[in-house]
Amino acid sequence: MITIIDYEMGNLGSIQNMFKYIGVESTIESDPDKIKNASKILLPGVGSFDMAMKKIKEKNLYEVLNEKALKEQVPTLGICLGMQLLTTQSEEGTVDGFDWIPAKTMSFKNRIDADLKIPHMGWNIVSQSNKSIITKNFQDFDEVRFYFVHSYFVKIEHEKNSILKTKYGIEFDSAIQKDNIFGAQFHPEKSHKFGMTLFENFARI
Amino acid sequence: MLRTRVIPCLLLKDASLVKTVKFKEYNYIGDPVNTVRIFNELEVDELMFLDIFASKENRKINFNILRDIANECFMPLSYGGNIKSLEDAKKIFEIGFEKIVINSNAFGNLKLIEEIAQYFGNQSVVGSIDVKTTFWGKEKLFSHHGKRKQSDDLVTWAKKMEDAGAGELLITSIDREGSWDGYDTDLLKRVTDSVGIPVIANGGAGNIDHIGEAVRESNVSACAVGSMVVYQKKGMGVLVNFPDRKKLERSLNG
Numbered sequence: 519m520i521t522i523i524d525y526e527m528g529n530l531g532s533i534q535n536m537f538k539y540i541g542v543e544s545t546i547e548s549d550p551d552k553i554k555n556a557s558k559i560l561l562p563g564v565g566s567f568d569m570a571m572k573k574i575k576e577k578n579l580y581e582v583l584n585e586k587a588l589k590e591q592v593p594t595l596g597i598c599l600g601m602q603l604l605t606t607q608s609e610e611g612t613v614d615g616f617d618w619i620p621a622k623t624m625s626f627k628n629r630i631d632a633d634l635k636i637p638h639m640g641w642n643i644v645s646q647s648n649k650s651i652i653t654k655n656f657q658d659f660d661e662v663r664f665y666f667v668h669s670y671f672v673k674i675e676h677e678k679n680s681i682l683k684t685k686y687g688i689e690f691d692s693a694i695q696k697d698n699i700f701g702a703q704f705h706p707e708k709s710h711k712f713g714m715t716l717f718e719n720f721a722r723i
Numbered sequence: 724m725l726r727t728r729v730i731p732c733l734l735l736k737d738a739s740l741v742k743t744v745k746f747k748e749y750n751y752i753g754d755p756v757n758t759v760r761i762f763n764e765l766e767v768d769e770l771m772f773l774d775i776f777a778s779k780e781n782r783k784i785n786f787n788i789l790r791d792i793a794n795e796c797f798m799p800l801s802y803g804g805n806i807k808s809l810e811d812a813k814k815i816f817e818i819g820f821e822k823i824v825i826n827s828n829a830f831g832n833l834k835l836i837e838e839i840a841q842y843f844g845n846q847s848v849v850g851s852i853d854v855k856t857t858f859w860g861k862e863k864l865f866s867h868h869g870k871r872k873q874s875d876d877l878v879t880w881a882k883k884m885e886d887a888g889a890g891e892l893l894i895t896s897i898d899r900e901g902s903w904d905g906y907d908t909d910l911l912k913r914v915t916d917s918v919g920i921p922v923i924a925n926g927g928a929g930n931i932d933h934i935g936e937a938v939r940e941s942n943v944s945a946c947a948v949g950s951m952v953v954y955q956k957k958g959m960g961v962l963v964n965f966p967d968r969k970k971l972e973r974s975l976n977g
Contacts, residue, residue, distance in 0.1 A: 640768075
């Protein structure tokens with residue numbers, strides 16, 4: 519059972535649709551008492567960094583999520599903005615992130631060619647930087663591509679925590695991992711068989 | 724490298740998919756859910772659904788169909804058709820679509836785009852403009868699926884939509900729509916030259932060379948396709964299909 523965290527930021531329906539399609543049970547939850555019992559956590563997110571952290575705190579989810587991810591070490595996957603929240607801080611705002619993985623969230627603005635549009639939106643390919651359980655069978659595909667929509671990207675502090683990289687003007691970390699904590703910048707729920715494979719891998723941990 | 728998106732643009736009429744020619748002749752294509760299942764298997768980049776009667780006849784948005792579609796589709800989805808408020812947009816996003824397309828209801832009310840873009844981000848709003856050459860040879864914008872003539876000119880209106888917060892523009896040539904003759908690259912280029920946001924070409928795609936041509940000659944970021952992905956060939960029967968990815972890439976890079 520995968521517990522999808524609902525803090526009013528993001529498109530939870532399509533994530534749950536994909537889990538249903540691949541035969542994995544999932545539940546959408548915003549109650550900290552119920553999240554206490556989660557065995558696997560998915561942290562979604564669309565919107566701005568500060569707003570997301572603010573909502574998480576308002577809904578009393580900050581402590582319980584820290585407890586689950588760091589102390590209990592349940593497998594936790596952050597996607598899109600949910601991945602950026604795993605980092606130390608973001609140039610998008612002033613509020614600190616969860617700081618579960620040493621990394622920074624940085625802006626594409628002024629770091630890539632001016633003729634490249636921001637947000638980075640569309641399908642792009644990923645390449646493996648370090649092996650991970652959630653990308654274990656990616657070599658079965660000729661090319662692995664995912665759907666991205668983001669204006670900020672993650673730069674990891676220690677190279678070993680990068681599991682996938684993508685180029686858009688510059689190379690950034692499109693998936694990261696530290697122990698039981700995973701992050702994916704792209705939208706697996708909108709990326710056909712590639713997203714399904716990643717979700718299945720996560721569900722099977 | 725970021726791939727140029729090729730987006731099947733599917734037209735809803737009541738609970739059916741139809742295909743038009745120059746915004747007329749409503750030919751039945753099939754059941755939307757069955758059709759999207761095929762596109763899902765073909766792993767298309769993105770799908771766009773336009774309810775072409777919604778604003779024309781001021782009908783309510785058919786949320787049930789959108790829900791059925793979202794349950795089957797694991798790709799980016801956009802919907803257009805009589806979106807009147809932030810509340811409508813919220814419902815569509817909750818269902819699992821990530822973009823909404825606004826055309827008719829923006830005329831005289833750019834606030835609609837502003838509001839939705841502020842709440843959900845610019846990337847979630849596609850501004851749509853339908854263009855037609857009139858009997859007198861003048862280029863005019865039309866709303867309500869070709870029913871209502873508007874006075875704004877193309878480039879000015881495109882810029883206004885961008886300023887209001889649209890993250891992308893869908894530019895449709897009514898004259899080319901359903902024609903298989905290729906995109907109106909001059910028309911598209913005038914828009915890409917004057918806005919900073921991505922432009923989706925629409926109307927006229929008949930083969931993959933047309934797609935490559937639009938990207939090279941008019942610098943569009945994406946191409947919407949209709950007839951060529953729902954018919955076997957021009958004048959032939961319904962066959963839901965999608966161009967071979969390798970051939971498409973060759974055409975785009977050629």
